[in-house]
Amino acid sequence: MVSRILSARLACAAVMAISIAPVRPASAETKSFVVDWLTLAMHSEDGDCPGGENPGIEDMFRGIFKGMGYEPDKIEELMVLYNGGSGAGPIPGIVVYRGRIDGKPVNVYDNPTSVPDPNIHTVAGRYSPGFDLDNKAEPGSFEDPETREKGIDNQFYRAMGCIHSHRATPPHRAGYWSYAWDAGKSVVRAWLITVTGDDLSRDGKVTVTFNRGMSRVIRDANSQAQRDQTFKIDPDPRTQSSFRGQIKDGVVTIEPGELHMITGGAYLPLQWDMQRAHLRLKLKPDGSAEGVLGGYQPWLQLFYMYGIGGYGMEGMIGVNIPGTYYALRKLADANPDPKTGQNMSISAAYKIEAVPAFTIPPSQKSAAAGR
Template identity: 30%
Template sequence: MAGSTLGSGPAAAQFYIGPSYLLVPGATGDAKEPSHRDWIRAEARYWTERPKLPEIRGITALKNDLLFSGSTAPTQGPNVLTLSIDKRSPSLPALMARCRSGERLAEVRYAEAAEIARHPQEHGPKPADVPDFYEYVLSGVTLDCPTVVDAPEQALRLKFEAIRWVNHRPQPEPRAIAARPAILQPASLSGYRRTFVISWFAAVTDAAPDQCPRMNSKPSPADYFALMPEDKAARLRKELADKGVGPERMPYRGPEELDVNLLPGIVADPGHQAPHADIVKGFDLDGDDGRGPPSAGVRAHKNFISPDGRRGIDNQLFTVEGCVEGLRRKGFLPMIFNEGRAAGQPSALVEISGIDDERNDDDVRVTLFYSEDGLRRSPAKVVLPDYTFRVSASPEFTQDFVRLRGRIVDGVIETDPGDTLHVHEVTGIETTFVKPRMRLEFTPEGGIKGVIGGYLDWRKRLVFQIYRGSDYENTVGLQAPAIYNAMKRAADGLRDPVTGEFNGISAAFDIEGVPAFVPPDRASRLAAGR
């Protein structure tokens, strides 16, 4: 390692919150996943000492979802891989013993999921020649274990002299990928159709004016200095007295200045304020109203009552985001994402077809699709109705066309659950619902409003919440370790039958739209599922 600086070279943009796996000679693993059974499981990771955060695509040019980024691992050593491991792991004592001994390991194998490692704004199928897991052999490894007693996870730093990529090659730039259009069931029913372009889309976070006795807050300078040696803290306090602790420094408040935005479990949970509410919009996603033992595959949680009186409403995302100022209806992220979508492309549209009676109809279809024509707005930036939108033919968007079967009951459109529903946004992280459903109403002004609900992968939603590290902690008003632990606790669905973990969090999103039109020839092809 002489003549080299640990962690030198370009630092790749990255976020990796999710399982990865370590194989250490002589150490028994605990992973239950069939792909890496008996390896040691990690919960998050980052490569290099000071990795960059992902760029936000779509700010300066149109965002292309049909890309697949390669691994962010360094191509040579010396360098470092930093992991977090659940402190309940039976593998941890042996690793800690290796840390204390300072033993140099000839080789350690590491594997990470290609899907989790790709840029979070990419969407589309993984190429057939990309392995499910990237694997590496790290050589000349020494272990370092910076510890925080009350943290739920243990940091593990692997300083290695060399790295060998086992089953793939470095990919300097994202590669273009292909996607097939979604297959839609024909919607050629009797009756007529009404089409709307979406003017607002954001998570349900507001239930009552007094729902938050206290709001969540950003990390303070005290948090930054809490784990720092006293002499260094005193020196930096003096140096930063007039400037404060900026977002470029704040992530590195973990033990030995590790990044707590990328490894949010390695410090003590700061605690997260949840809203106090009983009436919240959403859906009964699990068929359980919470008054008895939870159904199989469901974690026990508070059930809400909807504004129209339905019981058993599952909306655990509300319990996490409802007291974060920058995630509420008028907060920083919903406003900037909706502004970006309204000012750019694509436009999302909803069509209700097969309408015979707008009050009661037992068989309609609800289709969500996209146009590459932008929204039209007034000088006051109000989305204007009654414009025509061509239906996109781009696979980037046609892969995500969705049609759900539904009905109209007392003027409310309700759909059956689907498989998945992906909502494209121009700036920000896109949202994928599992087991989606919709509940919509026609407004007196001729528009539409309602709710889309389902389960979100909680780790992907977490990336949305902390995407720009301490910039987001500061402007949104949260602490990455706090919201990480809150999301893990709140996850209530999509239980993994092997690990027993809950990978999904129930959620509901407000949706609003204004009347729109589609050219007749494209409307006919869309109705036919083409």
């Protein structure tokens, strides 16, 4: 079956291609989208970081050296080296092996608790796009700037939002995330969203599926994802999720459920296992779709995304990796470990921007290729 967005400008496009049976159940309408952008939902404002923004890279390094007990003279000597050459010198070695276990240096990215918690600054602002995942408008939760809903849970943003490289205010996309997604778009297979209902121009019940395509997006002349690209669906069950939902006033929402996806590559989380996934997706008149996806994710999956970045993540993006580890652990707000009581999941929300696409279920041949 071929599904596509029936663009308003071409209602008569009852199209087909050889080897694709033109099945379109008379009672159902389907719109498929490919995700052009998926970025951390955030809403930076002046003064939303009570301790101030986290230090820039050089100050972060100075702080690290100070914490390791270097004398001020030695620190400045190191910084001159850092600024004088290609940015390397002895610094990477010192920074990477600043962890101590039994007094011996260890790789801090593999052992984030081998240094004390640097207590990176976190967000205390009022707004964040997202969802009230726990149905508790507890104090300290955010307010969605668009829906005005209170009790928004987006602790992932809270953890990362005072890092300079991440900060952004809508309509701008989250700093580092937009960089990472754009780089990833050239490398990883596409995320697909398909909405099926009796008549998507009216309010009613829908089914929403998330899938991964077998190919990457082709970019258009403006570097955005091409509209109307055809994607074969990856048969890997770890990339397939389905939700019951509804459409109301052109906005699709889902009944909370589990969302699984594998991104695999570049700077993005390798794996997505989201619980109590919520979606709010506006189907726009020009055929595109925009909205917010939220839910609880294992915070370790998110930490790995940064941890894998290692020295580059610290030295170029300004993310203090052990600091991020501690912040995510402290701010995790779901799935307590039965033994330790430590929450293992963290609430998160992402902005989604998608354009119309065709999808084709996996053939036997491509099913084999997908493994």
